Amino acid sequence: MSTRIASTFAGLVALAGVSLAASPAALAHHSYAMFDMQATKTITGTVKDFEWTNPHTWLWVYVTNASGAQEQWGIEGMSPNFLGRRGWSRNTLKPGDKITVDIHPLRNGERGGSFLSVTLPDGKVMRMSGEALRAEAAGKAGDPKP
């Protein structure tokens, strides 16, 4: 994680709860209210597809569940614009890659979540600035009290 992102996190947290128009804690696209931003879930599986698309990247992973059946998970990540400037590319994740992914799971129990980080087949960990996401969500929750 770059120091820039780290300072982003610090700044956003400092503003959380009081953020409003004066705060730069703006969400690019949508609220994270549908994700449980307090919970982290780890899933291990095989990449089906990595959609390098706006407004979000989407990682689709096949996961074998406890009863041996294959399930598909959909994981929403930051945009290619954001990630492409921070060390990611459309080839970071390829179909067939065996990976482990940390996510904030969907609150409604469906098989999806918000992308935090991934451990690649070679052991390298790629972060998706989960701190920034969390801070953005905190900022988003800070609707003003009239």
Added chain:
Amino acid sequence: MRYSDLWKAAGIVLLGVVTSSVAGVPGAPKANDYAGIAKLPDFAGVWELVFSPPRGGGGPPEQPALTPEYTAKLKAYQAAGHQDNPTANCLPPGMPQIMNQPYPIEFLMTPGKITLVIEAYSQTRRIFTDGRKHPDDPDPTFNGHSIGHWEGDTLIVDSVAFSTDTPMAQSWGVRHSDKMRIEERFRLTGPDTMEIVTTVSDPLALTKPFTSTKTLARHRDWDIAEYVCEQNNRNTVTDDGKAGINLNH
């Protein structure tokens, strides 16, 4: 050549004169107009908002002071329990929030105009610096109508004519009227840093103007990238604020 052909030829010449004089009105720069740009502060290039802690420890940023009418709108919005806002459906947030996105903005300086190419939602703002006034009765738009002038090294931009479909603040419950006016003061604070001081006023929504300050950093090795929000948008929000997500793939 017959007379009719002569008249036709004369007409074509006349048309050519008219066309070229139309092309010569303000807004169509001539090559030598570009020389003047070199004398202005160099805003050109790709900039991105710097997210940093509030400076000086002077407490939280100033908040909009809403009138009772607009406080009631906000309370109603909050009571309705909106899970998300229309940006989830790819609607841009309009001014002033389009200037607060975590995506870069390219400044293009041409004679009589500064153009902001905003990556988020593929938006564009045109700031006319050719001395024109705002139109008498402009159509309201998401990003408004902007005119600017220089005072020393500061570009001062006045914007009016905003659609009331968009919020005034990060929360879509904070609304503005069609009388909202935004002043932005842009100036370089270093070789690759820019400060924007934004003052929003609205005689119907605010009891007093409020001001915020942000810093941008220039990224000389960046270009603006494509951002087609509708490409693969799996988020949805209903008119009453219920959020959804599409996991079909």
